[in-house]
Amino acid sequence: MRRLHLAFSLLYLIIVMSTLFSGVVFFEPSVFYHGKTNFSAHVSQNYGYAVVNIPLRFPFMPTDFLLSISGVDKKDRTLTKSIIFVESSMNAHAYSYLGAAGLMQLMPKTAEILGVSNRFNPFENVKGGYKYLKDLEKQFNNQDKAIAAYHFGPGNVSRYGIVGAGKTYLDKVRNTEEKIKEGQIKASMIYDTAWLSLRGGFKEEAAVFNVSFLAQPFGVLMFGINAGIDISKEQLGVLSLGVGLSLSERNNILGCMDLISRDAGVILWTELWNFPFQIGWDNGAVLTTRYKINGFTISGGFYGGVPVFELGSSYRDINVYAGWNETLYLRLEVGY
Numbered sequence: 001m002r003r004l005h006l007a008f009s010l011l012y013l014i015i016v017m018s019t020l021f022s023g024v025v026f027f028e029p030s031v032f033y034h035g036k037t038n039f040s041a042h043v044s045q046n047y048g049y050a051v052v053n054i055p056l057r058f059p060f061m062p063t064d065f066l067l068s069i070s071g072v073d074k075k076d077r078t079l080t081k082s083i084i085f086v087e088s089s090m091n092a093h094a095y096s097y098l099g100a101a102g103l104m105q106l107m108p109k110t111a112e113i114l115g116v117s118n119r120f121n122p123f124e125n126v127k128g129g130y131k132y133l134k135d136l137e138k139q140f141n142n143q144d145k146a147i148a149a150y151h152f153g154p155g156n157v158s159r160y161g162i163v164g165a166g167k168t169y170l171d172k173v174r175n176t177e178e179k180i181k182e183g184q185i186k187a188s189m190i191y192d193t194a195w196l197s198l199r200g201g202f203k204e205e206a207a208v209f210n211v212s213f214l215a216q217p218f219g220v221l222m223f224g225i226n227a228g229i230d231i232s233k234e235q236l237g238v239l240s241l242g243v244g245l246s247l248s249e250r251n252n253i254l255g256c257m258d259l260i261s262r263d264a265g266v267i268l269w270t271e272l273w274n275f276p277f278q279i280g281w282d283n284g285a286v287l288t289t290r291y292k293i294n295g296f297t298i299s300g301g302f303y304g305g306v307p308v309f310e311l312g313s314s315y316r317d318i319n320v321y322a323g324w325n326e327t328l329y330l331r332l333e334v335g336y
Contacts, residue, residue: 049201
């Protein structure tokens with residue numbers, strides 16, 4: 001997989017001479033839901049572009065402050081720090097290809113049961129994860145079994161005891177706990193991740209290179225700034241700002257404006273009848289939806305007033321798409 005990532009890095013460097021946006025909105029909430037550097041390339045008859053999104057980790061808030069606000073009992077704070085360190089390396093935007101997210105790596109179903117609507121909100125995530133740990137303690141009346149069950153699953157621990165992956169996880173958490181107490185591991189600071197997005201592409205004789213800086217503090221607010229240079233004309237072509245709000249992982253609203261052209265767009269991402277929708281305006285009406293089944297994705301609708309359709313397939317952190325957006329295209333994404 002490392003060689004594959006390197007290959008696509010080289011591919012990006014070859015064609016990263018510009019980018020193409022279909023409208024003013026230059027990012028979407030899903031950019032924050034990745035665990036590491038990710039790449040994509042898009043090729044059609046008349047144009048092509050490539051994108052690399054690079055995570056930028058930075059210190060965000062003291063761990064003790066977060067644990068206090070999230071209701072973690074003082075006697076459990078070192079243990080909770082240990083679990084956070086093992087699960088996410090103290091990164092509030094940690095994400096695994098299996099779908100676990102946030103500081104305590106909650107899976108979607110677990111988060112739903114715990115009432116956590118936004119796993120990237122550090123306060124929600126820790127409050128939910130700590131509640132889950134305490135519920136497991138009550139269930140087993142044994143802290144070691146609760147810790148093992150946090151990773152291995154309560155059903156497996158009830159059936160087999162502390163064995164296999166459960167024992168490995170318990171040992172790792174307890175060893176980390178001791179090292180935190182002894183000062184060998186620093187767990188005093190929570191970190192977060194912003195993203196540097198580099199986009200490059202061409203359309204007929206035009207070539208543009210774009211750089212965007214994107215952040216989602218507390219998993220709630222969204223900010224972005226995008227600058228695009230028209231290489232063909234050697235001048236600034238785009239200077240955009242974006243501001244949005246994540247009410248939950250499924251409900252987001254984002255507005256963007258190009259400060260040069262004064263064009264603006266606004267998109268709402270929401271869920272209706274158990275289907276994800278994009279609704280809004282971006283150089284024309286936007287209404288799209290998506291359906292996933294057994295590793296395949298079908299999406300379609302209108303974007304910028306233009307009919308769009310896409311069929312995709314995924315395996316782990318590789319996604320391949322074919323679609324129509326005024327012309328046939330192929331798109332490849334690598335990285336979760």
